[in-house]
Structure formats: structure tokens, C-alpha cells
Amino acid sequence: MIEVRGLTKVYPPNTVALRDVSLKIPDGQFATIIGPSGAGKSSLLRCLNGLVAPTAGEILIDGESLTAARGEARRRLVARIGFVFQQFNLIKRLSVLDNVLVGRLSHVPELRSLVGSFPRRDRVLADAVLARVGLAELAHRRADTLSGGQQQRVAIARALVQEPRTILADEPMASLDPALSRTIMDLLRRINEEDGITVITTLHVMDLALEYGQRVIGLRNGRVVYDGGAAGVTDEIVDAIFGGGAG
Amino acid sequence: MRTARRWTGVAVGLALFLWSAWETELSLFRMVEGLPYMADFLRRMFPPDFSVLGSAGRGALQTLQIAVVGTAVAAVAALPLGFVAARNVAPAWLFYGVRSLLNALRAIDTLVYALFFVAAVGLGPFPGVLAVVAYTTMILAKLYSEAIEAIDPGPVEAVSAAGATRLQVLRFGVVPQLLPLFISFTLYRFETNIRAAAILGFVGAGGIGFYIQTYLRMLNYPAASTVLLVLIALVMAVDFTSSRIRQRLV
Numbered sequence: 001m002i003e004v005r006g007l008t009k010v011y012p013p014n015t016v017a018l019r020d021v022s023l024k025i026p027d028g029q030f031a032t033i034i035g036p037s038g039a040g041k042s043s044l045l046r047c048l049n050g051l052v053a054p055t056a057g058e059i060l061i062d063g064e065s066l067t068a069a070r071g072e073a074r075r076r077l078v079a080r081i082g083f084v085f086q087q088f089n090l091i092k093r094l095s096v097l098d099n100v101l102v103g104r105l106s107h108v109p110e111l112r113s114l115v116g117s118f119p120r121r122d123r124v125l126a127d128a129v130l131a132r133v134g135l136a137e138l139a140h141r142r143a144d145t146l147s148g149g150q151q152q153r154v155a156i157a158r159a160l161v162q163e164p165r166t167i168l169a170d171e172p173m174a175s176l177d178p179a180l181s182r183t184i185m186d187l188l189r190r191i192n193e194e195d196g197i198t199v200i201t202t203l204h205v206m207d208l209a210l211e212y213g214q215r216v217i218g219l220r221n222g223r224v225v226y227d228g229g230a231a232g233v234t235d236e237i238v239d240a241i242f243g244g245g246a247g
Numbered sequence: 248m249r250t251a252r253r254w255t256g257v258a259v260g261l262a263l264f265l266w267s268a269w270e271t272e273l274s275l276f277r278m279v280e281g282l283p284y285m286a287d288f289l290r291r292m293f294p295p296d297f298s299v300l301g302s303a304g305r306g307a308l309q310t311l312q313i314a315v316v317g318t319a320v321a322a323v324a325a326l327p328l329g330f331v332a333a334r335n336v337a338p339a340w341l342f343y344g345v346r347s348l349l350n351a352l353r354a355i356d357t358l359v360y361a362l363f364f365v366a367a368v369g370l371g372p373f374p375g376v377l378a379v380v381a382y383t384t385m386i387l388a389k390l391y392s393e394a395i396e397a398i399d400p401g402p403v404e405a406v407s408a409a410g411a412t413r414l415q416v417l418r419f420g421v422v423p424q425l426l427p428l429f430i431s432f433t434l435y436r437f438e439t440n441i442r443a444a445a446i447l448g449f450v451g452a453g454g455i456g457f458y459i460q461t462y463l464r465m466l467n468y469p470a471a472s473t474v475l476l477v478l479i480a481l482v483m484a485v486d487f488t489s490s491r492i493r494q495r496l497v
Contacts, residue, residue: 049408075411078408080410089401091402091423105412
């Protein structure tokens with residue numbers, strides 16, 4: 001379970017991205033965070049795995065404080081969470097397989113990994129996960145020769161080989177062709193259903209959030225304005241999240 | 248307004264050229280007058296005297312060695328300098344200090360460094376190596392630092408988000424982005440350093456330049472032309488090989 005307590009994020013000098021956000025996300029849930037751009041969606045997601053340090057508040061991962069953790073303990077917590085970026089963030093000139101193996105770095109001996117060698121077990125796992133996302137035959141291609149949709153699937157494979165409890169996806173289809181959004185969202189849903197991995201994804205379009213999210217968290221100006229099931233999202237709520245007027 | 252500025256620019260450029268041409272005694276007449284002598288010079292260089300091929304080869308080899316050692320040492324020496332000269336790595340005071348120093352020292356060319364090092368450590372290839380190191384370090388540090396500043400933070404963030412250690416982040420997020428560029432810059436400087444090292448012999452700093460200068464001074468033009476042919480072969484061979492490797496890196 002991921003628990004957020006009184007999370008506030010201020011970017012200097014005085015841009016407030018998150019204001020006193022508190023949430024509990026139980027294991028196995030598929031949650032979508034929705035809101036207009038600048039609402040604080042990315043900041044919230046990035047706080048959840050420590051990419052962004054909160055100004056105030058606390059993040060608990062399975063009861064352990066990420067905010068207070070340092071060094072080795074912190075890396076262990078971070079490794080339990082896979083992160084899928086809007087821009088994929090693959091290492092362009094490495095092969096697809098090497099990119100996926102990056103997800104194993106927290107599991108393998110450090111010194112050995114530094115010379116680029118991975119235990120057989122890890123390579124087998126990487127191959128299997130690549131096959132699962134449908135890219136087995138592209139394992140030895142350079143990452144930057146793949147299409148956007150393929151690159152995002154490599155990024156999801158990289159997150160999966162971490163053997164994470166949770167996958168965070170930051171607008172995973174925003175840089176892709178609209179037709180590909182469904183492929184990526186379907187893949188995330190399958191991971192959620194088949195592996196029981198918690199999926200939290202930010203989205204900026206309501207229809208996808210309603211279609212895929214068991215739970216919808218609406219953000220506006222850094223505050224949670226809706227938190228509940230997809231069925232409970234009325235026109236008034238959509239208006240409260242996206243509508244005009246002062247927020 | 249814009250056309251007025253353009254014409255002012257043209258006028259200033261033309262004035263600068265005419266003034267410089269006058270001061271440097273640019274003269275078509277004198278060039279035409281010199282043509283028979285140039286022809287005579289070329290005629291006397293032919294046929295080349297291949298009996299000096301041995302010493303020309305030894306000189307060329309030493310030039311190659313000066314460039315290899317000088318470039319290799321500079322490639323390593325420039326690494327720490329490149330990082331402290333990068334805006335996104337070093338604190339502002341250090342960055343500005345190192346950048347200014349690099350820019351100032353880069354104004355001095357390899358041959359000028361060679362004059363200085365010959366005076367300091369004596370004649371031979373060693374002051375040549377030092378001269379190549381001095382100039383190449385400055386220029387590679389500048390190129391490295393620009394590559395470091397242009398690094399894509401996305402992959403670095405992704406590796407770190409997978410729970411990697413600092414060394415793993417460096418190895419998988421940073422090095423793959425920088426290494427091919429660093430090698431490419433170094434090879435390119437190696438190509439340039441062959442040319443630079445070829446004239447180091449003029450000031451007593453070793454290499455093929457010594458033979459070029461000696462034979463020209465002795466008016467032994469057939470020997471000089473052999474040495475020049477060897478130099479051309481060396482430069483072409485290095486350029487070809489090095490640019491082939493660089494193409495495959497990008």
C-alpha cells in the first residue's frame with residue numbers, strides 16, 4: 001500500500017504544485033490521476049517514487065517512510081516501484097535488451113553490473129518480459145530505431161523486470177499516436193489484472209481515465225477535488241476538475 | 248532600416264579588406280612576377296629523391312607517435328577539466344573560472360607551446376608531445392564540457408528510478424551518452440594533431456618537420472619533395488582510418 005500524508009510541493013520561488021494532498025492506494029488497485037496541465041499530476045507521481053522531494057508531508061510505501069529513508073534503504077524502496085515516463089527515457093544507443101536489464105540493476109551484484117555483465121537468470125527474465133510485451137524479436141535492435149509505441153513497451157518491460165509492487169506511469173501515451181494509447185493502456189491493465197501490480201497513471205483526458213481507472217483522483221491547482229470510483233464522476237465533477245473559473 | 252544596416256555592413260567589410268590588402272602589400276603584379284620562380288621551384292622538386300625515404304619515414308613515424316601520445320594524454324587530462332567546465336555539473340564560480348582559463352589558453356597554438364617547451368626541456372620529440380598535450384587538453388576539455396551540458400537527463404532519471412546505485416547510474420545513464428562523443432572528439436583532434444605535429448620540427452620539437460625544414464634550407468628540393476609526399480600519405484591514411492571509425496560511432 002502507498003500512503004500519502006499531507007504532501008505539499010513548492011518549487012522555488014513560489015510555485016505551489018501540491019497542497020496538502022493525502023491519499024491511500026491499496027495493493028492491486030488501478031488508479032488514474034486526472035487534471036488539467038499544471039494541476040500537479042506529475043509532481044504527485046514523481047513524489048511517490050522519490051524523483052521529486054516533497055516540501056512537506058510524507059510518503060509511506062508498505063508502511064516504510066520513503067521521505068525519511070536514505071542510501072541503501074531508500075534504493076530498496078524505490079526499486080519496488082517501476083516508473084514509466086511520458087518520453088520513454090530509454091538509453092538510445094543501447095540495445096532493447098540492455099535497456100530492459102537496467103530494470104534489474106537493483107537486484108544484481110553492483111560490481112558485475114558495472115562491466116555490463118548480468119547473471120543468466122536476469123537475462124532470461126528480461127527475454128521473457130520482452131516476449132510478453134510483444135518485442136522478443138527486437139531484443140538486439142538499438143533502442144532508438146524503434147517506433148514510439150515500441151519504445152514505450154520497452155520502458156514498460158524495464159519497469160516489469162524490477163518485479164515491482166507498483167507501476168507509476170506518467171502520461172504514458174501523451175507522446176504517442178492516439179491509436180496507440182489503447183495498446184499501452186491495455187498492457188497496463190493486463191499487468192494490473194494478471195500480476196496484481198498496483199498501477200497509478202496520470203492522464204489528461206477524462207474518457208481514458210473513466211474507461212481504465214477503478215479509481216479516479218481529480219486534481220486541480222494542487223488539490224484533490226475528487227477521489228472515488230469512475231462511476232461517481234458526474235458532469236459537475238468533470239467541471240470542478242477541468243471547468244473554467246477560478247480554481 | 249534593415250537594408251541601410253546591410254549596406255553599412257558591406258561597406259565596413261569592404262573597407263576592412265581594402266585597408267588590410269594595402270597594409271599586407273597585396274599585389275597581383277608581384278605574384279605574376281613570381282610565377283616563373285614558383286614554376287622553377289616545382290620543377291626542381293621533380294623527380295623526388297627517394298634515397299631519403301628512410302629518414303622521411305622515420306620522421307613521419309615520430310610525428311605519428313607525437314600525435315598518438317599527445318592526444319591520448321590530453322584525452323584523459325581533459326576529463327576532469329571537462330566536468331568542472333560544465334555548467335550543469337560545476338558550481339558557478341568554478342565553471343566561470345575554468346571556462347575563462349580554457350578560452351584564454353586555447354588562444355595559444357600548438358607551435359607556440361612547442362617554442363616554450365623546447366626552451367624548457369630541450370630539443371627532441373618530448374617538447375613536441377608536451378605542446379600537443381597542452382593545446383589538445385584545452386580544446387578537448389571545451390568539447391567534453393559542451394557534451395556534458397547537452398546530456399539528456401531523461402535516461403539518467405530512469406536508471407535512478409530503477410533503484411540503481413550512483414555508480415550504476417553513471418555507468419548506464421551517463422557513460423553511454425558521453426563515451427561515443429568523447430571518442431569521436433578525440434579521434435578528430437588526433438587527425439588535426441598529425442598536421443600540427445608535422446610542423447613541430449621547424450622549432451626543434453621532433454618529427455617530420457625537421458626534414459622538411461632542413462632539406463628546404465639546404466636547397467635540396469628533390470629530397471624535400473620526398474618528405475612532403477610521405478607527409479601527404481601519412482595525413483591521408485590517418486584521416487581515412489579515423490573518419491571511418493568516427494562514422495561508425497555516431
